[in-house]
Amino acid sequence: MADTHTATRRQSGAFAMRSYSDIARLWVRASLAYPASFALMTVSGFLITGLDFVALWLMFTHLTDLGGFSLIQIALLYGASSVGLRVADLLIGSVEQIGLHVRTGRLDQMLTRPVPLLVQVCADNFSLRRFGQISQAVIVFAWGCFAVDWNPPRVLVAVLMVVSSGVIFFGLFVGFSCVQFWTTDSTEFANAFTYGGNTITQYPLSIYPQELTKSLTFLLPIAFVNWYPCLYLLGVDDPFGLPSWLQFCSPVAAAVVLGGALLAWRTGVRHYTSTGS
Amino acid sequence: MLSLYAAVGRRSFRRYSTYTAATLAGIFTNSVFGLIYSFAYIALWDNAPDAGGYDTIDAVTFVWLGQALLMTVALWGGGTTDDLSERIRSGDIAIDLYRPTGLVGWYLAGDLGRATYHLVTRGLGPTFIGLLFFHIRLPSSPLDAAAFAVSLVLAVVVSFGLRFVVASSAFWLLDSSGARFLSGAFAIFFSGMMLPLVLFPGWLGTLARALPWSAIIQVPNDIWLGQYDGWALLGALGFQALWVALLLGLCEAVLRAATRKVVVQGG
Numbered sequence: 342m343a344d345t346h347t348a349t350r351r352q353s354g355a356f357a358m359r360s361y362s363d364i365a366r367l368w369v370r371a372s373l374a375y376p377a378s379f380a381l382m383t384v385s386g387f388l389i390t391g392l393d394f395v396a397l398w399l400m401f402t403h404l405t406d407l408g409g410f411s412l413i414q415i416a417l418l419y420g421a422s423s424v425g426l427r428v429a430d431l432l433i434g435s436v437e438q439i440g441l442h443v444r445t446g447r448l449d450q451m452l453t454r455p456v457p458l459l460v461q462v463c464a465d466n467f468s469l470r471r472f473g474q475i476s477q478a479v480i481v482f483a484w485g486c487f488a489v490d491w492n493p494p495r496v497l498v499a500v501l502m503v504v505s506s507g508v509i510f511f512g513l514f515v516g517f518s519c520v521q522f523w524t525t526d527s528t529e530f531a532n533a534f535t536y537g538g539n540t541i542t543q544y545p546l547s548i549y550p551q552e553l554t555k556s557l558t559f560l561l562p563i564a565f566v567n568w569y570p571c572l573y574l575l576g577v578d579d580p581f582g583l584p585s586w587l588q589f590c591s592p593v594a595a596a597v598v599l600g601g602a603l604l605a606w607r608t609g610v611r612h613y614t615s616t617g618s
Numbered sequence: 619m620l621s622l623y624a625a626v627g628r629r630s631f632r633r634y635s636t637y638t639a640a641t642l643a644g645i646f647t648n649s650v651f652g653l654i655y656s657f658a659y660i661a662l663w664d665n666a667p668d669a670g671g672y673d674t675i676d677a678v679t680f681v682w683l684g685q686a687l688l689m690t691v692a693l694w695g696g697g698t699t700d701d702l703s704e705r706i707r708s709g710d711i712a713i714d715l716y717r718p719t720g721l722v723g724w725y726l727a728g729d730l731g732r733a734t735y736h737l738v739t740r741g742l743g744p745t746f747i748g749l750l751f752f753h754i755r756l757p758s759s760p761l762d763a764a765a766f767a768v769s770l771v772l773a774v775v776v777s778f779g780l781r782f783v784v785a786s787s788a789f790w791l792l793d794s795s796g797a798r799f800l801s802g803a804f805a806i807f808f809s810g811m812m813l814p815l816v817l818f819p820g821w822l823g824t825l826a827r828a829l830p831w832s833a834i835i836q837v838p839n840d841i842w843l844g845q846y847d848g849w850a851l852l853g854a855l856g857f858q859a860l861w862v863a864l865l866l867g868l869c870e871a872v873l874r875a876a877t878r879k880v881v882v883q884g885g
Binding site (some may be wrong): 375377378379380381384386389396402405407525526533537540544548 | 643
């Protein structure tokens with residue numbers, strides 16, 4: 342009995358993945374219908390995030406350190422946060438359009454299809470062009486890695502950091518988009534936490550007031566996308582004097598955020614009543 | 619004729635004012651980013667006082683002005699020019715071309731209506747939050763305040779001109795979203811939104827300050843901060859006016875070239 346149960350669950354998981362890739366493939370083909378536009382979008386995605394880092398670099402023409410961190414150390418922070426955000430954005434960033442689906446009534450159509458709703462919403466409008474932004478983040482991260490004196494535990498922490506970062510941003514995208522089940526037109530609200538969370542962690546948290554850093558640790562654990570694991574990787578003491586075991590807690594934070602997000606999603610879907618139009 | 623454009627502008631204002639929740643969410647997001655950048659700039663200016671000729675208060679004021687202007691000048695894109703590119707793609711542009719009014723004026727009037735709405739909501743909202751949490755500089759004289767008002771209108775028109783030309787690329791590319799995205803990237807960087815242009819070193823700084831994007835954020839902000847006196851103030855407004863003239867001229871030229879293409883396609 343238990344065996345058949347796990348078997349069905351594994352099957353439905355595989356089915357969800359297959360549906361996701363089917364829908365994503367359709368969108369990739371659609372986006373290639375305008376090749377010039379697609380190329381421009383990919384290049385500008387790389388460029389816009391690239392210029393973002395150039396701005397940071399230009400800041401350092403006036404500085405030797407920011408909040409006690411050098412440019413290459415900040416590159417590590419920036420890279421870890423951005424790789425997580427950009428991968429999450431590529432895979433499930435479309436979830437922020439949920440309010441649009443509610444308004445247009447598309448959500449009703451989606452609910453009648455035999456594919457999990459979250460899969461449909463996330464795979465909708467899958468944008469391969471976001472590889473431009475991912476590659477920029479990876480390049481900055483790779484450069485930042487030269488700031489680390491590597492040993493096996495650090496490699497492990499770094500791997501867990503990047504995975505947790507992706508999962509945390511996944512959770513933020515899904516969780517805060519659920520607000521739109523109630524408000525329908527407040528896409529930008531989620532941006533404050535997703536892109537805002539990315540921007541806030543692109544700088545060392547030592548530049549912010551202590552209360553803010555504590556909120557980002559215990560209230561909404563965005564600091565775990567890069568700050569705590571990077572303190573360990575760089576062998577830097579916590580400027581706020583918080584316990585050093587926090588530096589290994591990224592996977593825990595990721596699990597908490599993911600759990601919260603899925604709960605919010607379930608509540609949102611159950612609350613949903615069609616607009617009736 | 620003028621009353622027609624005023625009517626278009628008024629309706630555009632009302633169109634944008636329907637989405638209250640979206641506006642509140644936007645103000646919240648602008649404020650979060652304002653907060654983040656304020657702390658970043660405070661850290662920067664703590665380490666390098668008077669970098670680029672600003673002090674810490676100037677820098678923080680610059681951040682909140684940027685957040686207030688972001689939507690008003692539609693730096694990222696958006697506004698009526700997005701409608702334009704969609705109508706080119708769908709072919710509805712043919713209807714626009716029948717109208718006995720100029721296309722540029724029609725869309726500009728709509729965009730000014732949108733900008734007015736965004737100024738009183740997305741502009742004043744974050745400014746209020748910024749004033750609440752940080753020490754922010756206000757214009758030091760009525761002259762600076764008046765000059766800022768003029769400068770802001772010119773900034774919206776410069777931004778409109780750039781967006782109109784980019785949206786018109788849909789006449790040739792059919793889908794202009796790539797071009798719009800690219801143009802948005804340049805606008806964020808070269809307007810001073812990402813980092814005040816006064817911090818750009820050497821030739822890059824000189825180049826950035828001559829490009830049209832600097833007329834969208836950097837120049838109005840500097841006027842607000844009282845960085846220009848007397849003739850320099852007039853020069854700053856003149857710089858913006860020059861780009862307005864050049865870009866609106868370019869809009870008309872692009873439209874003339876594009877219209878010939880529409881006719882060739884058979885409409």
